Amino acid sequence: MSELLIRPLAPDTGTVEALAALLVETVAAGGSVTFMHPLAPDRARAFWRAALEGAARGERIVLGGFLDGVLAGTVTLQLAMPENQPHRAEIAKMMTAVAWRGRGIATALLKKAERLALAHRRTLLVLDTAQDGGAGPLYEACGFLPAGRIPGYAFKPQGGLTDTLLYWKPLPSASATPADAPI
Secondary structure, three states: OOOOOEEOOOHHHHHHHHHHHHHHHHHHHHOOOOOOOOOOOHEEEEOOOOOOOOHEEEEEEEEEEEEEOOOEEEEEOOOOOOOOOOOEEEEEEEOOOHHOOOOHHHHHHHHHHHHHHHHHHOOEEEEEOOOOOOHHHHHHHHOOOOEEEEEEEOOOOOOOOEEEEEEEEOOOOOOOOOOOOOO
């Protein structure tokens, strides 16, 4: 495998197109990432435009993993949290192109997201994933701890309900209280 280049993504046309194609492919392959199959490319593009605009405002970081200049995977680190939760971030929209699965791309993206969370003074990561066909084993291998299961939480992309698994991971910190938080 070529060297994986991971970088934050910006809202340019090429990036939106690549992310939209990855989202459509993921949903078609059964990935439970909010949308139902078939997902229209226009809806996927609109989703990613909005997500990248949020990244430009500092609400999240959308990372892309590239092999030979081609988007092979993505993950989002959501930073915009409620006022009483400035210490946490959420992992979302973890996707790897079908052709590149099983090669460590998702793990590398997740590790980069964790480093960025630390750089943003976050000490807790949370995420959810579908029980049926979700990435629970990946998250557990990366140190995420199971918090529970919600039965019948979401529809699978081709129909039928699936349970959702909730995970959390503590991150190391010098102080659990951000310097700018009221004391």
